[in-house]
Amino acid sequence: MTKNTKIIHKKESVAIIGAGVNGMFCAYYLLKKGYQVTVIDKNAEGLTSKNNAGLLTPSLTPAPKISINDVINALAGGAGPISISPRRVVADPIWFLKAAKYANDESQTQRIIDMGKDSLKLYTEFFDSEKIDADVKKGVAAFYSSKEEAKELSKKYNGKFIGEKTITHLGYNELHGGIIFKDEISINPVKLFAGLREKIIKLGAHMELGEEAKLYVRGGSVDYIQAGTKKIHADKYIVTAGSWSNSVLKSAKVNPYIEPARGFSILFSTNNKTIISTPALLEDYGIAVAQHSANLVRVTSFFELQGEDHNLKKKRxxxxxxxxxxxxxxxxxxxxxxxxxxxxxxxxxNIPVIGAAPEINNLFIATGQCRLGVTLAPITGKIISEMIDGKPSKKYKWLQNFVKN
Ligand SMILES: Cc1cc2nc3c(=O)[nH]c(=O)nc-3n(C[C@H](O)[C@H](O)[C@H](O)COP(=O)(O)OP(=O)(O)OC[C@H]3O[C@@H](n4cnc5c(N)ncnc54)[C@H](O)[C@@H]3O)c2cc1C
Structure with missing residues (x-):
């Protein structure tokens, strides 16, 4: 070997189950650190990480509050954004009892808001450095029928109160008070998904798409992943399988305790007209509206705890x-x-499950971000990549406790 020969230490290999926005941000930060990354997904096209509202608004983390009346209405099949299937409650009453207990518990809220703000900074760096076009719009609003409620919440959430006249100017009707968060952003989730996938492939990620993956565990470690006919071996493994994480982790005897909450997106063309000039959450109804481009508006809503059901009822x-x-x-x-x-x-x-799996030495989990899964994706990827790199963040140590629950 000559004096000038560079020794390149290839870092370890990591296999990730789940090519949603969380799996892809884990891949992104690991690739940047020099790891060899394989990302596996049964659904080649993507689903939830494309079909969401695309609002990156950590300040609105505490909203919406779910009252006992909302739950009774939802169980009775009433109109509104929330729907709960009694069949699902019977199938897993403990999940629902725990959810009821934590529904209005704000003890961890500030930590999640701060985590969201850290994530927003990472998004800014990401968009600046990677030049991905995701229709980024700065400034997001929350609107209310009650002016008084908007005024009160603007103080609680640290946003700027706006009155009906300004709201009308932004393209909305019959809403009497609002809050503007000038530094929070809206993106087109379809473009973020596509841009991120292209980026990680460019950085060298190997994609295995279209086959269901299974974890094989032996003697306290993951041995390999089976995806179709392929056996994928790696030094370390990450499960970022969203709503399917419970079943993927069964063989590792870990239960992240995930319940899927379905939501819908409806896309509209606009005849090239500006419909609204600021993306917003209509908080009384749990509806989000964003205009991504001259001819594209996205409306999203519904929080439906009814399992993996695919039919949207006409009435809703x-x-x-x-x-x-x-x-x-x-x-x-x-x-x-x-x-x-x-x-x-x-x-x-409402606390994500992000950390090392208990009792399996080479397995990491990142799921449970629920309504904030896109907002929290970069910070999730960063936290997991630092753990895998042997330099876990002290700031986010609190998240690991919940893996054991
Ligand atoms: C209507 C709606 C609006 C939303 N609005 C917002 C918002 O404004 N802001 C926000 O931050 N969040 C929002 N969310 C939430 C956000 O979309 C999700 O939390 C986030 O997309 C979850 O990403 P993920 O990568 O964890 O999971 P997913 O995107 O679900 O990805 C997991 C992947 O794992 C794959 N997988 C599962 N099991 C296996 C297996 N056995 N083998 C191989 N592959 C497997 C799945 O196919 C899937 O592609 C919204 C969600 C909805 C539905």
Missing amino acids: EEWLLNIIKTHLANYRNMRIIGKYYGFRPCTPN
């Missing part, structure tokens, strides 16, 4: 369309061009 869709008809001044220019759904991976206590 009509409820949604009636509300946006009332509150979007330019609704007449909107034409439906697509309807999509996704499943938020939710824990009963």
Whole structure:
């Protein structure tokens, strides 16, 4: 060997189950650190990480509050954003009892808000350095029917209060108070998904798409992943399988305790008209509206705890369309061009499960981000990549405790 020969130490290999936004951000940070990464997904096209509202708004973490009346209404099949299937409650009453216990518990809220803010900084760095076009819009609003409620919440959430006149100017009707978060952003999730996938492939990720993966565990370690006919061996393994994480982790005897919460996105063309000039959450209804480009508006809603059911009831869709008809001044220019759904991976206590799996020495888990899964994806990827690199963040040590629950 000559004096000038460089010795390149190839870092370890990592295999990731789940090519959603969380799996891809884990891959992104690991690739940047020099790891060899394989990402496996049974669904080649993506689902939840494409079909969401795309609002990166950590300040709104505490909203919405779910009251006991909402739960009774949801169980009775009433109109509204929340729906709960009694069949699902019977199947796993403990999850629902725990969720009821934690519904209005704000003890961990500030930690999640801070985590979201750290993630937002990583998004800014990511978009600046990678030049991915995801229709990024700065400034997101939350609107309310009650001016007083908006005023009060603007103080609690540290946003700027705006009155009805300004709201009307932004393209919305019959909403009497709002809050603007000028530093929070909206993205087009379809473009983020595509840009991120292209980026990790460019960085060298090996993708195994279209086959269901199974973890094989032996003597306290993951031995390999079986995906179709392929056996994938790696030094370390990550499960970022969203709403399917419980079943993927069964062979490792870990239960992250995820319940899928379905939501819908409806896309509209706009006849090239500006419908709204600021993306917003209509908080009284749990509906989000964003105009990504000159001819594309996305409306999202529903939090449905009813398992992996794929049918949107006509009555519920009509409820949604009636509300946006009332509150979007330019609704007449909107034409439906697509309807999509996704499943938020939710824990009963609203705390994500991010960390090393207990008693399996080469397995890491990142799931349970629920309504904030896109917002928290970069920080999730960073936390996991630092753990794998043997330099775990002290700041996020608290998240690991929940893996054992
Ligand atoms: C309507 C709606 C609106 C939302 N709005 C927002 C929002 O505004 N802001 C926000 O931050 N979040 C939002 N969310 C939540 C967010 O979309 C999710 O939390 C996030 O996409 C979850 O990403 P993930 O990578 O963890 O999981 P997923 O995107 O579900 O990815 C997991 C992947 O694992 C794969 N997989 C599972 N099991 C296996 C297996 N055995 N073998 C191989 N592959 C497997 C799946 O196919 C899937 O592609 C919304 C969600 C919905 C539905």
